[in-house]
Amino acid sequence: MPELPEVEHLRCTLAPRLTGRVVRRVEVRRRDVIRSARNGGASRIPLADLRRGLLERVCIERFVRRGKQLVIAAPSGAPAMIVQLGMSGQLIFVPRETDPPREDHIHITWHFDDRVRGDRLIFRDPRRFGGITLAESVAAVQSRHWARLGADALTIQTGDVRSTLKTTRRPIKAALLDQRLLAGVGNIYADESLHRSGLHPLRPGCSLSADEVRRLCSAIRVTLRKAIKAGGTTLRDYVDGNGRDGRNRTDLLVYARAGTPCKGCGTALEHLVVAQRTTTFCPACQPSTTYPHLSKRSTRTFGKLAEREAQARSRANRRTTITL
DNA sequence: CCGGACTCCTGTGCGC
Protein backbone atom coordinates (compact mmCIF):
# COMPACT_ATOMS: atom_id res chain seq x y z
CA MET A 1 0.00 0.00 0.00
CA PRO A 2 1.52 3.27 -0.99
CA GLU A 3 3.10 5.01 1.96
CA LEU A 4 5.81 7.65 2.09
CA PRO A 5 8.58 5.61 0.37
CA GLU A 6 6.32 4.60 -2.50
CA VAL A 7 5.09 8.15 -3.05
CA GLU A 8 8.62 9.53 -2.84
CA HIS A 9 9.87 6.99 -5.38
CA LEU A 10 6.88 7.80 -7.56
CA ARG A 11 7.79 11.49 -7.40
CA CYS A 12 11.36 10.69 -8.39
CA THR A 13 10.29 8.61 -11.38
CA LEU A 14 7.64 11.04 -12.65
CA ALA A 15 9.43 14.38 -12.20
CA PRO A 16 12.16 13.87 -14.84
CA ARG A 17 9.61 12.69 -17.40
CA LEU A 18 6.98 15.38 -16.89
CA THR A 19 8.67 18.54 -15.65
CA GLY A 20 8.37 21.27 -18.26
CA ARG A 21 5.74 19.44 -20.30
CA VAL A 22 2.40 20.98 -21.22
CA VAL A 23 -0.82 19.05 -20.70
CA ARG A 24 -2.62 19.18 -24.06
CA ARG A 25 -5.83 17.51 -22.99
CA VAL A 26 -7.31 15.84 -19.92
CA GLU A 27 -9.65 12.88 -20.24
CA VAL A 28 -11.88 12.25 -17.21
CA ARG A 29 -13.70 8.94 -17.06
CA ARG A 30 -14.79 9.08 -13.42
CA ARG A 31 -15.50 12.43 -11.89
CA ASP A 32 -16.05 11.10 -8.40
CA VAL A 33 -12.33 10.52 -7.85
CA ILE A 34 -11.89 14.29 -7.99
CA ARG A 35 -12.42 16.39 -4.90
CA SER A 36 -12.39 20.11 -4.64
CA ALA A 37 -11.59 22.21 -1.58
CA ARG A 38 -14.33 24.64 -2.48
CA ASN A 39 -17.40 22.41 -2.54
CA GLY A 40 -16.01 19.26 -0.98
CA GLY A 41 -18.09 17.15 -3.31
CA ALA A 42 -16.63 17.91 -6.73
CA SER A 43 -19.18 16.30 -9.00
CA ARG A 44 -20.70 19.74 -9.51
CA ILE A 45 -17.58 21.60 -10.55
CA PRO A 46 -18.16 23.24 -13.95
CA LEU A 47 -16.32 21.29 -16.64
CA ALA A 48 -14.09 24.21 -17.59
CA ASP A 49 -12.96 24.63 -13.97
CA LEU A 50 -12.40 20.92 -13.70
CA ARG A 51 -10.11 20.85 -16.74
CA ARG A 52 -8.23 23.89 -15.52
CA GLY A 53 -7.89 22.34 -12.06
CA LEU A 54 -6.47 19.20 -13.65
CA LEU A 55 -3.81 21.36 -15.33
CA GLU A 56 -5.17 21.28 -18.90
CA ARG A 57 -3.14 23.65 -21.15
CA VAL A 58 -0.76 24.22 -18.30
CA CYS A 59 2.95 23.48 -18.02
CA ILE A 60 3.87 21.08 -15.20
CA GLU A 61 6.64 22.52 -13.12
CA ARG A 62 6.68 21.18 -9.60
CA PHE A 63 6.35 17.86 -7.79
CA VAL A 64 6.04 18.30 -4.04
CA ARG A 65 5.47 15.56 -1.51
CA ARG A 66 4.41 15.65 2.12
CA GLY A 67 3.73 12.37 3.86
CA LYS A 68 1.81 10.19 1.42
CA GLN A 69 0.45 13.09 -0.63
CA LEU A 70 1.94 14.18 -3.94
CA VAL A 71 1.26 17.60 -5.42
CA ILE A 72 1.68 18.14 -9.14
CA ALA A 73 1.64 21.84 -9.88
CA ALA A 74 2.02 24.48 -12.51
CA PRO A 75 4.28 27.51 -12.03
CA SER A 76 3.40 29.69 -9.05
CA GLY A 77 -0.07 31.13 -8.99
CA ALA A 78 -1.48 28.51 -11.30
CA PRO A 79 -3.45 25.45 -10.13
CA ALA A 80 -2.10 22.49 -8.21
CA MET A 81 -3.52 19.04 -7.70
CA ILE A 82 -3.01 16.77 -4.73
CA VAL A 83 -2.79 13.10 -5.63
CA GLN A 84 -3.60 10.55 -2.94
CA LEU A 85 -3.05 6.94 -3.93
CA GLY A 86 -5.07 5.39 -1.11
CA MET A 87 -4.86 1.61 -1.24
CA SER A 88 -4.47 0.81 -4.89
CA GLY A 89 -3.83 4.09 -6.71
CA GLN A 90 -1.27 4.27 -9.50
CA LEU A 91 0.17 7.13 -11.54
CA ILE A 92 1.91 5.71 -14.59
CA PHE A 93 3.69 7.50 -17.41
CA VAL A 94 2.80 5.76 -20.67
CA PRO A 95 5.19 6.61 -23.54
CA ARG A 96 3.86 7.25 -27.04
CA GLU A 97 2.89 4.26 -29.17
CA THR A 98 2.65 2.04 -26.10
CA ASP A 99 -0.43 0.89 -24.23
CA PRO A 100 -0.94 1.10 -20.47
CA PRO A 101 -0.21 -2.14 -18.56
CA ARG A 102 -3.96 -2.47 -17.95
CA GLU A 103 -6.93 -0.64 -19.42
CA ASP A 104 -9.41 -1.15 -16.56
CA HIS A 105 -10.01 1.33 -13.73
CA ILE A 106 -8.21 4.19 -15.49
CA HIS A 107 -10.09 7.21 -14.18
CA ILE A 108 -8.07 10.11 -15.58
CA THR A 109 -5.61 10.44 -18.49
CA TRP A 110 -3.38 13.48 -19.09
CA HIS A 111 -2.30 13.71 -22.76
CA PHE A 112 0.99 15.43 -23.55
CA ASP A 113 0.69 15.15 -27.35
CA ASP A 114 -2.21 15.83 -29.69
CA ARG A 115 -2.14 12.29 -31.00
CA VAL A 116 -4.25 9.62 -29.30
CA ARG A 117 -1.38 7.30 -28.35
CA GLY A 118 1.09 10.02 -27.54
CA ASP A 119 2.92 10.45 -24.23
CA ARG A 120 0.42 10.37 -21.38
CA LEU A 121 -0.02 10.00 -17.66
CA ILE A 122 -2.75 7.78 -16.28
CA PHE A 123 -4.37 7.65 -12.86
CA ARG A 124 -5.61 4.15 -12.15
CA ASP A 125 -7.25 3.10 -8.89
CA PRO A 126 -9.32 -0.10 -8.71
CA ARG A 127 -10.38 0.29 -5.08
CA ARG A 128 -10.94 4.03 -5.32
CA PHE A 129 -9.72 4.85 -1.84
CA GLY A 130 -7.46 7.32 -3.59
CA GLY A 131 -8.37 10.51 -5.37
CA ILE A 132 -7.31 13.89 -6.64
CA THR A 133 -7.97 17.12 -4.79
CA LEU A 134 -7.92 20.38 -6.71
CA ALA A 135 -6.29 23.41 -5.13
CA GLU A 136 -5.57 26.96 -6.25
CA SER A 137 -1.83 26.81 -5.78
CA VAL A 138 1.01 25.07 -4.01
CA ALA A 139 0.89 27.84 -1.42
CA ALA A 140 -2.79 27.10 -0.78
CA VAL A 141 -2.00 23.41 -0.39
CA GLN A 142 0.68 24.14 2.16
CA SER A 143 -1.29 26.68 4.14
CA ARG A 144 -4.69 24.98 4.06
CA HIS A 145 -4.65 21.32 3.04
CA TRP A 146 -1.42 20.42 4.77
CA ALA A 147 -2.01 22.55 7.85
CA ARG A 148 -3.35 19.57 9.77
CA LEU A 149 -0.67 17.11 8.62
CA GLY A 150 2.11 16.29 11.04
CA ALA A 151 5.82 16.59 10.27
CA ASP A 152 7.06 14.61 7.29
CA ALA A 153 8.21 11.24 8.60
CA LEU A 154 11.35 11.15 6.45
CA THR A 155 12.92 14.09 8.24
CA ILE A 156 11.30 13.95 11.68
CA GLN A 157 13.26 15.07 14.68
CA THR A 158 12.99 13.48 18.10
CA GLY A 159 11.44 16.65 19.49
CA ASP A 160 8.51 16.54 17.02
CA VAL A 161 7.59 13.03 18.05
CA ARG A 162 8.20 13.47 21.74
CA SER A 163 5.79 16.39 21.97
CA THR A 164 3.02 14.57 20.09
CA LEU A 165 3.38 11.26 21.96
CA LYS A 166 3.81 12.75 25.39
CA THR A 167 0.12 13.59 25.76
CA THR A 168 -1.51 10.50 24.28
CA ARG A 169 -2.44 7.22 25.89
CA ARG A 170 -3.20 5.60 22.54
CA PRO A 171 -1.16 2.57 21.56
CA ILE A 172 2.03 3.71 19.82
CA LYS A 173 0.99 1.80 16.69
CA ALA A 174 -2.28 3.77 16.45
CA ALA A 175 -0.44 7.04 16.98
CA LEU A 176 2.04 6.27 14.19
CA LEU A 177 -0.82 5.74 11.75
CA ASP A 178 -2.38 9.13 12.58
CA GLN A 179 -1.30 11.49 9.82
CA ARG A 180 -1.99 14.53 12.01
CA LEU A 181 0.80 13.44 14.34
CA LEU A 182 3.26 12.19 11.75
CA ALA A 183 2.80 12.26 7.98
CA GLY A 184 3.79 9.33 5.79
CA VAL A 185 3.76 6.19 7.92
CA GLY A 186 1.13 3.54 7.15
CA ASN A 187 0.60 -0.01 8.32
CA ILE A 188 3.69 -1.56 6.74
CA TYR A 189 6.27 0.94 7.94
CA ALA A 190 4.63 1.38 11.36
CA ASP A 191 5.18 -2.33 12.05
CA GLU A 192 8.66 -2.26 10.53
CA SER A 193 9.73 0.79 12.55
CA LEU A 194 8.36 -0.60 15.81
CA HIS A 195 10.26 -3.83 15.29
CA ARG A 196 13.43 -1.98 14.40
CA SER A 197 13.16 0.04 17.59
CA GLY A 198 12.18 -2.92 19.80
CA LEU A 199 8.91 -1.39 20.95
CA HIS A 200 5.69 -3.29 21.56
CA PRO A 201 2.88 -1.90 19.34
CA LEU A 202 0.44 -1.57 22.27
CA ARG A 203 2.71 0.56 24.43
CA PRO A 204 0.84 3.78 25.26
CA GLY A 205 2.46 6.75 23.53
CA CYS A 206 3.00 8.55 26.82
CA SER A 207 4.85 5.58 28.34
CA LEU A 208 7.87 5.92 26.05
CA SER A 209 11.08 7.19 27.61
CA ALA A 210 13.15 9.88 25.92
CA ASP A 211 15.59 7.23 24.78
CA GLU A 212 12.82 5.08 23.34
CA VAL A 213 11.42 8.03 21.39
CA ARG A 214 14.91 8.66 20.02
CA ARG A 215 15.20 5.01 18.96
CA LEU A 216 11.76 5.12 17.37
CA CYS A 217 12.52 8.26 15.36
CA SER A 218 15.79 6.86 14.15
CA ALA A 219 14.07 3.57 13.23
CA ILE A 220 11.37 5.38 11.25
CA ARG A 221 13.93 7.36 9.24
CA VAL A 222 16.10 4.31 8.57
CA THR A 223 13.12 2.15 7.61
CA LEU A 224 11.75 4.74 5.19
CA ARG A 225 15.14 5.51 3.61
CA LYS A 226 15.89 1.85 2.99
CA ALA A 227 12.47 1.38 1.41
CA ILE A 228 12.94 4.39 -0.87
CA LYS A 229 16.31 3.04 -1.96
CA ALA A 230 14.61 -0.25 -2.89
CA GLY A 231 11.97 1.58 -4.92
CA GLY A 232 9.19 0.96 -2.39
CA THR A 233 7.29 -2.13 -1.29
CA THR A 234 5.01 -3.87 -3.78
CA LEU A 235 2.55 -6.26 -2.21
CA ARG A 236 0.08 -6.27 -5.05
CA ASP A 237 -0.81 -2.97 -6.68
CA TYR A 238 2.02 -0.52 -6.20
CA VAL A 239 4.05 0.45 -9.27
CA ASP A 240 6.24 3.51 -9.80
CA GLY A 241 5.89 6.16 -12.51
CA ASN A 242 7.38 3.77 -15.04
CA GLY A 243 5.03 0.94 -14.10
CA ARG A 244 7.74 -1.01 -12.24
CA ASP A 245 7.32 -2.94 -8.98
CA GLY A 246 9.19 -1.97 -5.80
CA ARG A 247 11.86 -4.36 -4.50
CA ASN A 248 11.49 -3.82 -0.75
CA ARG A 249 9.14 -6.70 -0.03
CA THR A 250 11.84 -9.29 0.57
CA ASP A 251 13.50 -6.93 3.07
CA LEU A 252 10.42 -6.65 5.32
CA LEU A 253 11.18 -7.66 8.89
CA VAL A 254 7.67 -8.34 10.19
CA TYR A 255 4.87 -7.05 7.95
CA ALA A 256 2.83 -9.91 6.45
CA ARG A 257 5.16 -12.44 8.11
CA ALA A 258 3.07 -13.54 11.13
CA GLY A 259 3.86 -17.13 12.14
CA THR A 260 7.28 -17.12 10.46
CA PRO A 261 10.57 -16.75 12.40
CA CYS A 262 11.80 -13.29 13.41
CA LYS A 263 14.81 -12.43 11.24
CA GLY A 264 16.57 -11.19 14.36
CA CYS A 265 16.01 -13.93 16.95
CA GLY A 266 14.06 -16.76 15.32
CA THR A 267 11.00 -16.46 17.55
CA ALA A 268 7.70 -16.95 15.74
CA LEU A 269 6.17 -13.57 14.89
CA GLU A 270 2.72 -12.88 16.33
CA HIS A 271 -0.13 -10.67 15.23
CA LEU A 272 -2.71 -8.48 16.93
CA VAL A 273 -5.35 -6.07 15.71
CA VAL A 274 -4.62 -2.48 16.67
CA ALA A 275 -6.65 0.47 15.38
CA GLN A 276 -8.47 -1.94 13.02
CA ARG A 277 -5.14 -2.86 11.42
CA THR A 278 -3.35 -6.18 11.45
CA THR A 279 -0.20 -5.66 13.46
CA THR A 280 2.73 -8.07 13.34
CA PHE A 281 5.53 -8.04 15.90
CA CYS A 282 8.15 -10.21 17.58
CA PRO A 283 7.18 -11.04 21.19
CA ALA A 284 10.84 -11.48 22.10
CA CYS A 285 12.39 -8.42 20.42
CA GLN A 286 9.40 -6.21 21.26
CA PRO A 287 8.51 -7.17 24.84
CA SER A 288 5.40 -5.76 26.46
CA THR A 289 6.18 -6.47 30.10
CA THR A 290 9.59 -5.06 30.91
CA TYR A 291 9.79 -1.31 31.27
CA PRO A 292 12.74 -0.67 33.57
CA HIS A 293 12.61 3.09 33.08
CA LEU A 294 9.02 3.53 34.22
CA SER A 295 8.16 5.07 37.51
CA LYS A 296 5.60 3.62 39.92
CA ARG A 297 3.11 6.21 38.76
CA SER A 298 2.96 4.48 35.40
CA THR A 299 2.07 1.06 36.71
CA ARG A 300 -1.59 1.82 36.09
CA THR A 301 -0.71 2.00 32.42
CA PHE A 302 0.72 -1.52 32.63
CA GLY A 303 -2.55 -2.98 33.77
CA LYS A 304 -4.27 -1.23 30.90
CA LEU A 305 -1.66 -2.58 28.50
CA ALA A 306 -2.15 -6.18 29.56
CA GLU A 307 -5.89 -5.74 29.18
CA ARG A 308 -5.53 -4.16 25.75
CA GLU A 309 -3.20 -6.90 24.61
CA ALA A 310 -5.72 -9.55 25.63
CA GLN A 311 -8.43 -7.73 23.67
CA ALA A 312 -6.26 -7.18 20.61
CA ARG A 313 -5.20 -10.83 20.66
CA SER A 314 -8.78 -12.03 20.92
CA ARG A 315 -9.71 -9.80 17.98
CA ALA A 316 -6.88 -11.31 15.95
CA ASN A 317 -7.85 -14.82 17.01
CA ARG A 318 -11.47 -14.20 16.15
CA ARG A 319 -10.40 -13.28 12.64
CA THR A 320 -8.28 -16.38 12.37
CA THR A 321 -10.96 -18.63 13.81
CA ILE A 322 -13.51 -17.42 11.31
CA THR A 323 -11.23 -18.07 8.35
CA LEU A 324 -10.16 -21.49 9.57
C1' DC B 1 -11.42 16.56 23.64
C1' DC B 2 -9.96 11.98 22.91
C1' DG B 3 -9.99 7.51 21.14
C1' DG B 4 -12.14 3.89 18.97
C1' DA B 5 -15.40 2.14 15.47
C1' DC B 6 -17.36 2.39 11.15
C1' DT B 7 -17.41 3.48 6.22
C1' DC B 8 -16.12 3.62 1.44
C1' DC B 9 -14.26 -0.02 -2.58
C1' DT B 10 -12.72 -4.22 -5.44
C1' DG B 11 -9.40 -8.12 -6.38
C1' DT B 12 -7.87 -12.15 -4.33
C1' DG B 13 -7.97 -16.42 -2.10
C1' DC B 14 -10.14 -19.64 0.58
C1' DG B 15 -13.77 -23.12 2.09
C1' DC B 16 -17.42 -25.81 0.78
Added chain:
DNA sequence: TGCGCACAGGAGTCCG
Protein backbone atom coordinates in the same frame (compact mmCIF):
# COMPACT_ATOMS: atom_id res chain seq x y z
C1' DT C 1 -16.33 -25.35 -11.31
C1' DG C 2 -18.39 -21.87 -9.06
C1' DC C 3 -20.46 -19.48 -5.40
C1' DG C 4 -20.09 -16.72 -1.25
C1' DC C 5 -17.55 -14.59 2.04
C1' DA C 6 -13.58 -12.62 4.62
C1' DC C 7 -9.85 -9.73 4.12
C1' DA C 8 -6.59 -6.03 2.81
C1' DG C 9 -6.21 -0.67 4.38
C1' DG C 10 -6.00 5.39 3.94
C1' DA C 11 -8.60 8.71 5.68
C1' DG C 12 -12.87 11.00 6.72
C1' DT C 13 -16.75 10.89 9.80
C1' DC C 14 -19.41 9.71 13.66
C1' DC C 15 -20.32 8.57 18.37
C1' DG C 16 -19.67 7.51 23.34
